[in-house]
Amino acid sequence: MLFESYDLAGLPLANRLVMAPMTRNRASTDNVPTPIMAEYYAQRADVGLIITEGTSPSPDGVGYPRIPGLYNQAQVEGWKHVTKAVHDKGARIFLQIMHTGRASVSVNLPDGARVVGPMAVAMDDSVYTDAEGLQPASVPHALTEAEIAKVVDEYAHTAKLAIEAGFDGVELHGANGYLIEQFLNANINQRTDGYGGSAAARNRFALEVAKATVAAIGANRVGIRLSPYGAFNKTGPYDGVEPQYLELARELSALGLAYLHLVNHESMGAPEVPDSFIAKLRAAFGRTFIASGGLDQEQAQALLEKKAADLAAFGRPVLANPQFATRLKQDLPLNEPDFATFYTPGEKGYTDYPAALQAT
Numbered sequence: 001m002l003f004e005s006y007d008l009a010g011l012p013l014a015n016r017l018v019m020a021p022m023t024r025n026r027a028s029t030d031n032v033p034t035p036i037m038a039e040y041y042a043q044r045a046d047v048g049l050i051i052t053e054g055t056s057p058s059p060d061g062v063g064y065p066r067i068p069g070l071y072n073q074a075q076v077e078g079w080k081h082v083t084k085a086v087h088d089k090g091a092r093i094f095l096q097i098m099h100t101g102r103a104s105v106s107v108n109l110p111d112g113a114r115v116v117g118p119m120a121v122a123m124d125d126s127v128y129t130d131a132e133g134l135q136p137a138s139v140p141h142a143l144t145e146a147e148i149a150k151v152v153d154e155y156a157h158t159a160k161l162a163i164e165a166g167f168d169g170v171e172l173h174g175a176n177g178y179l180i181e182q183f184l185n186a187n188i189n190q191r192t193d194g195y196g197g198s199a200a201a202r203n204r205f206a207l208e209v210a211k212a213t214v215a216a217i218g219a220n221r222v223g224i225r226l227s228p229y230g231a232f233n234k235t236g237p238y239d240g241v242e243p244q245y246l247e248l249a250r251e252l253s254a255l256g257l258a259y260l261h262l263v264n265h266e267s268m269g270a271p272e273v274p275d276s277f278i279a280k281l282r283a284a285f286g287r288t289f290i291a292s293g294g295l296d297q298e299q300a301q302a303l304l305e306k307k308a309a310d311l312a313a314f315g316r317p318v319l320a321n322p323q324f325a326t327r328l329k330q331d332l333p334l335n336e337p338d339f340a341t342f343y344t345p346g347e348k349g350y351t352d353y354p355a356a357l358q359a360t
């Protein structure tokens, strides 16, 4: 089933393999996509759908060095090379919109930008900087309700620029402790205004972003990634997480979103996402469901066969393997990922993984 075509809200995919979004820090220091990014994605464009690395909708959201943005024209032009290279190879490509929010250090942001979040409470963790190595996360500016409306507009604006840059759609990064999940998560969001204090209020920011993005580019071009049991960036489980996410999934479904992409980071040390909850979440959303996290070919195949997912996303295996789909289909050997070069600049560990036919 993995190699069967699939209709993603009207968008034909060549197969059911998805490249999971992965931050690789190969953009320029002013957050513009570079030519090697086009080469990297093109090498992996035999999967049906590529979801790009997290890409900021705002100068306030580029909290790591050399991650791309998509809020100015230079970035649109840079991304055009990526989308063309991927389309030429036959894959579809969605831009993951990631605002780092409080998972950030001010030295990583351009002049005039600021670290923001739901609360003026720093993430109790450090963040990498090129100049000074790991640094404690900055204390964010707590967004006011009026400022939240502007951030929502930034997401919608980036979605429009994504279409201009040739993307097939966007994925809202509602997972892994970035801005949207900072609002969703009760351990982080303790606001007492309209954006916190109840499950519905914590869901509000995600839903407003989804609604504005849908209005900007159409529901069939918008997906979302969620990690209800994630632990990354100091999120973690809390009482009521399941009913909150089930309601969120129902409301996202009502907006007509193309897909829900669930992160299961059990393979990376996060708590297990119970199978019974995944099934409820899938039912609550009711349309395309992407599974991800620690999957191998056999597990992915089994999930599709028992209809626990429609598409299967792979992260590290695709990172390390140009022509990943071809390798699986033809049972060719897989390269191992090299952790040391995940986030370093340049071609090493990026575009130089051995191609399928040379693999040993």
Ligand SMILES: Cc1cc2nc3c(=O)[nH]c(=O)nc-3n(C[C@H](O)[C@H](O)[C@H](O)COP(=O)(O)O)c2cc1C
Pocket (backbone or CB within 6 Å): 020, 021, 022, 023, 024, 052, 053, 054, 096, 098, 173, 175, 176, 225, 263, 264, 265, 267, 268, 292, 293, 294, 295, 313, 314, 315, 316, 317, 342
């Ligand atoms: C180097 C690296 C960067 C990542 N960056 C992102 C990201 O930008 N956005 C995101 O949603 N997940 C990100 N992830 C998580 C992956 O999308 C995926 O969920 C995770 O690697 C588990 O899947 P895997 O076992 O197939 O690798 C990243 C993972 C890795 C290894």
